[in-house]
Amino acid sequence: MNFHWASVSCLRVTTNVLPGSTPRRGQNPATDHNVTQALVVAGGLVYAHATDGLHFLDAATGTPQTKFPVGSDGLSKSLSEHAGTIYTAVSDGSSYGSTLYAVDARSGQQRWKLRTDRAVRSTMVPSDKAVYFSSGNGGPSVLHAVDPSSGRQLWTATLDGGFWHSAPVVSEEVAFVCAGEKSGKSTLIALKAR
Structure with missing residues (x-):
């Protein structure tokens, strides 16, 4: 996953493009994977859920810290943080169910997962x-x-x-x-x- 990082300083916008983020024709210039509507900022990190996984980025620089892989579909609009745990729900693609994950907010290690027979909405x-x-x-x-x-x-x-x-x-x-x-x-x- 490639992110296009921007910072604002005294009303002047500076843009930093992370390594490997050269956009391909027809792609979003910010990323080569779809970032869903799920973003959380906590503890100095930005958590961004994309189709290839849950990305942990330094909030000040955008430097990738780690990534938690999810299924190939990986679509999610649900991402929350509480007490050092990131909670996310991932659709199962062609089925109507979802899988919920609890992930350690620092290490990116899975704590548990739960399959539901309905889509988390x-x-x-x-x-x-x-x-x-x-x-x-x-x-x-x-x-x-x-x-x-x-x-x-x-x-x-x-x-x-x-x-x-x-x-x-x-x-x-x-x-x-x-x-x-x-x-x-x-x-x-x-x-x-x-």
Whole structure:
């Protein structure tokens, strides 16, 4: 993966192109792999999820630190950090499922993974007690809570009428999520964590 790094200093923009980042015809000049909408900055690093893996880059210079490989499809819009762990969900390509990964934020080593039979459709929201996310395949959505240290599923809840859904928001162990129908009607749902 090649990144095009820019820094702003006193309203003057300087651009640094990382080694090997010469764009090929028809490609994005910033990268030779698709960077998804998943970016996180924490602990002096930028975590960028691309089709070839999860990249760890120095936040000040853009220098690659390490990479966690994912499947060949590797598409993700979900990337979160909490307590030294990066959580990401990767679509399984032709199937409707996803695989969730917990990765050490410094070493890039996998801590655990969990396969779901539905596509993860929201950002994962990690806390000390659970990692919350919603999933769905065009029918009712499901809100999940998994153990942040093991990946063990703690509970799930079907969101009635939830054709689409927001990322969950968690406050004092109550998970809030908005679920909507094709008709445009939406419902705010609050679930007490079990």
